[in-house]
Amino acid sequence: MARPTLLVAGLSVRQLAQASAREGFTTLALDAFGDRDTRHAAPGWRAWHRFDAGDLLDALHEAAAAGALGWIAGSGFEAHLDLLSAGALRLPLLGTPVDSWRLVRDPRRFFPLLRALGLPHPPTRWDQPPADHHDWLFKDGAACGGWHVRPARDAAAAGGLGCWQRRLDGVPMSAAFVADGCRALCLGFNEQLVGLPDAPYAWRGAIGPVPVPPSVSAQIDTALQQLVPACGLRGLGSLDFLLDTGGGVSLLELNPRPGGTLQLYAPQSPLRLHLRACLGAPLPTQPVSQTVNGLEVLYAPRRLRLQAAELQRLARRAWVHDLPDAPVDVAVREPVCSLSATAPDADAVRALLRRRHDELTLLLENCAHELPC
Structure with a gap:
């Protein structure tokens, strides 16, 4: 019996390709690196540079002709939402719908939603820069990985999906979750590793799952259970937040796709959970404990x-x-x-x-x- 086919695409898809292979799929992969792990997990790997639209759409067309279950979007699509939308017309997008990506990546929509839901977040503005740049940062909702975050004084105008956000003290954290459009299951919490000499907010890794106080877990669960139906989230995602010394949280960003912490949760079969959520199967009641x-x-x-x-x-x-x-x-x-x-x-x-x-x-x-x- 032939194995089902799944296509994964993004800037770097090694973790997705390995997860797909573990679940028994014939995996097709497009990314910019083609490292040896990805090629081993996905014999159908193709080089994909600068998110070339023709290459992706051709691959999706061929995958559809081969009877592929669908495709999963990885990192980098934040800046290519029109391509994400076009791809969803060629082959079912297994994950959060494109309109929901547009909502959560646009600070002009996402942070007013947080405010309306009563969820904590740093002061954020997109209409004009703060009068005093001290302790303010500039961020780009069309980027990922933290490389785009810089002091507010270095950005003259927001434009596009840019915004200014007040810098707060705290430990950078994220919550890995899977959502079915109505509710979320939190898989665990991660401590984010950030910072390089010339890029103090660049993402360089994570440790997880790590324990957090029950009050913190409750705050994040409350946020997720409100954000999932409000944003139409489906499948794997992550919610970035700051954890202060008093146990308070401040929400920073919502990533509506499988992220860079996928392999930390391999014992929980996160891709299987992702597909169950996307295809309408019920979510489990609690995550699996692990090291x-x-x-x-x-x-x-x-x-x-x-x-x-x-x-x-x-x-x-x-x-x-x-x-x-x-x-x-x-x-x-x-x-x-x-x-x-x-x-x-x-x-x-x-x-x-x-x-x-x-x-x-x-x-x-x-x-x-x-x-x-």
């Missing part, structure tokens, strides 16, 4: 040329992922690979990630070839 996992992206400290020998040294470590499939030149601040860790608690995961990050950094310093400027 704590961590994921961190390793960015190039300088311009590097990774030869076959270096890639082989990296590949010997089972906790290294997203490795290029062939020798490649890597620019400064570009991702080299990602690394994972599993331990009984978040502190142990954090320490293990740090040791492994240092180990790989040293390997690159000693073995990789530096490119001339």
Whole structure:
């Protein structure tokens, strides 16, 4: 009996492709990297650069002709909602509908909705910049990954989906959830790892699930149970928030798609939950307990040329992922690979990630070839 086919597309789809393969699908994948893990999980991988519309629509047409169940949109579609809409006409989009993406990514609609629902969030404005830029940030709702977040003084006008938001103190967190359009099941909470020397809000990984006080869990559950029907959320998603020292939360962003923490929840079969929610099956009543996992992206400290020998040294470590499939030149601040860790608690995961990050950094310093400027 032939295995069902599923197509996944986005900027980087390694985690989605592996989850699809674990669920027994013949996986077709489009992304910009084509690392060796993705190609192993999805023999039907295709290179996809700059979200080329023709390449995606052609792939969706072929997948539909092959009887594919549907397709899942990953990271990067925030800036390509018209393409997301066009793709949904070629093959069923398994996830949150496009109109709902438009709502949650538009600060002019999303933050007034939070206010109407009585949900906490930082002061946010999009009509004009704050008179005093101190402690204000500028964000772009059409971007992802935190690279777009910068001090308000560096943005003269919002335009598009841009907004200014007051900077608050707190631990950056996210809640991973699955929704069926009416209610949400929170799979767990993640501590976000953010910040690089020239990009203080860039996402570089996460640790989860981590425990939070019952009051925090209750606040986030209240928010999700209101936002799911109000926004028409379906399938996997994540809700980003700040957790202050007093246990208060402040909602920052809602991602209506599977995110970068998918592999942290592998024991819960998150893609199976996603498909159940999208196809109308009931959600379970509670998530499965599991150990704590961590994921961190390793960015190039300088311009590097990774030869076959270096890639082989990296590949010997089972906790290294997203490795290029062939020798490649890597620019400064570009991702080299990602690394994972599993331990009984978040502190142990954090320490293990740090040791492994240092180990790989040293390997690159000693073995990789530096490119001339």
